[in-house]
Amino acid sequence: MPNIQISTIENLSFPFKKEGYFFYPLAKSSDNKESILLVSFEDKKFTFIVKKREKDVLIKADKITNVIPIAVIQKALSILAKESGAEIFYSNVESRKTKKAKISPYFKDINYFYNEFKNDRDILVEVGFGSGRHLLYQALKNPNSLIIGLEIHRPSIDQVLRRLEVEGIKNVLVVNYDARIFLEFLPSNSVSKIFVHFPVPWDKKPHRRVICEDFINESIRVLKKDGSLELRTDSDNYFKYSFELFLNLNKSSMEIYKNRDLEVSSKYEDRWRRLNKNIYDLIFKNEEISKEKEKMPPLDFEKSILFSKIKAKFKKEKILEKDFFIHFENLYEIDKEEGLLKISLGAYQKSEHLYLLISKEGMEYIPSNILPSYANLKAHNKLKEWLYG
Numbered sequence: 461m462p463n464i465q466i467s468t469i470e471n472l473s474f475p476f477k478k479e480g481y482f483f484y485p486l487a488k489s490s491d492n493k494e495s496i497l498l499v500s501f502e503d504k505k506f507t508f509i510v511k512k513r514e515k516d517v518l519i520k521a522d523k524i525t526n527v528i529p530i531a532v533i534q535k536a537l538s539i540l541a542k543e544s545g546a547e548i549f550y551s552n553v554e555s556r557k558t559k560k561a562k563i564s565p566y567f568k569d570i571n572y573f574y575n576e577f578k579n580d581r582d583i584l585v586e587v588g589f590g591s592g593r594h595l596l597y598q599a600l601k602n603p604n605s606l607i608i609g610l611e612i613h614r615p616s617i618d619q620v621l622r623r624l625e626v627e628g629i630k631n632v633l634v635v636n637y638d639a640r641i642f643l644e645f646l647p648s649n650s651v652s653k654i655f656v657h658f659p660v661p662w663d664k665k666p667h668r669r670v671i672c673e674d675f676i677n678e679s680i681r682v683l684k685k686d687g688s689l690e691l692r693t694d695s696d697n698y699f700k701y702s703f704e705l706f707l708n709l710n711k712s713s714m715e716i717y718k719n720r721d722l723e724v725s726s727k728y729e730d731r732w733r734r735l736n737k738n739i740y741d742l743i744f745k746n747e748e749i750s751k752e753k754e755k756m757p758p759l760d761f762e763k764s765i766l767f768s769k770i771k772a773k774f775k776k777e778k779i780l781e782k783d784f785f786i787h788f789e790n791l792y793e794i795d796k797e798e799g800l801l802k803i804s805l806g807a808y809q810k811s812e813h814l815y816l817l818i819s820k821e822g823m824e825y826i827p828s829n830i831l832p833s834y835a836n837l838k839a840h841n842k843l844k845e846w847l848y849g
Contacts, residue, residue, distance in 0.1 A: 583608060
């Protein structure tokens with residue numbers, strides 16, 4: 461993760477604004493082990509973890525609030541290092557990457573699909589596009605279609621965004637979001653194909669697999685009649701596990717292939733073929749026309765609350781319900797009226813990790829891309845009971 465190690469942070473006077481970045485006052489943790497620095501740039505808010513150590517101060521990017529492109533985070537660190545006037549002991553922020561911190565037009569926050577997304581083209585979705593070979597191939601092969609690529613590995617996202625710019629490909633949208641939740645925010649009967657190529661097998665943690673009962677049900681809802689969900693894997697276990705899930709559906713139509721040749725292969729496939737590993741394709745064909753899904757209400761807070769009230773009742777604890785949970789992890793105080801509550805919430809198999817900013821102006825989640833999936837909405841309502849109770 462991008463980080464700097466400097467001799468002191470005492471010369472920085474928070475809050476301050478520089479080159480379009482606004483740096484909030486430091487928020488100190490309840491156990492005094494670290495601080496959180498909140499930063500805003502354009503319409504994004506993200507955080508850094510600040511640790512005062514014996515001989516230096518470590519400021520590192522917070523993985524909870526990842527921002528795309530990484531140049532946005534690097535530029536903010538560069539500004540902090542320069543404005544501090546401190547000695548820099550270490551930095552992995554390359555100056556050539558911090559000159560231009562621009563959000564790519566091909567990268568879309570999940571809120572775009574909840575608030576703005578309108579489309580009259582055919583849609584193809586790829587889950588976990590990796591190096592982007594197959595994603596870009598589908599974009600060039602289907603110029604009149606919209607290709608949506610989902611990926612959580614940031615270097616892969618940056619690489620594909622650069623290629624889209626260089627090659628002038630304009631029919632792709634890239635999203636940094638969990639595919640198991642993303643489909644909930646697409647219209648019913650709007651997608652022709654869903655590709656899940658070489659997903660992580662998660663043999664020791666099967667609850668983390670992309671292919672699961674909820675994902676299959678949402679895939680059926682968003683797929684057009686005769687649309688398809690295509691799993692391609694080198695894992696015997698993943699193939700058998702997925703086959704059983706599809707077989708358990710009341711109605712199922714599948715095609716099975718072994719070592720099928722495609723027009724394009726990923727770097728993983730090239731590697732497996734050199735090792736003579738078997739590659740399996742399971743193609744599920746949708747035969748249903750689904751009802752339109754009602755839009756879920758936003759995860760808003762009707763009123764603010766004094767941070768001092770939250771501080772008085774806070775303790776590290778968990779609220780466990782049948783299909784969702786809330787974990788209160790830490791508390792960070794800016795002053796008596798403002799601060800950050802660090803929590804995780806949502807479904808057990810696909811939780812959200814975030815901060816709740818409590819200020820005089822109101823309350824908001826950071827990152828702001830938490831949306832009202834079924835489990836998130838239940839957890840959000842429970843959290844409001846705790847906050848206002």
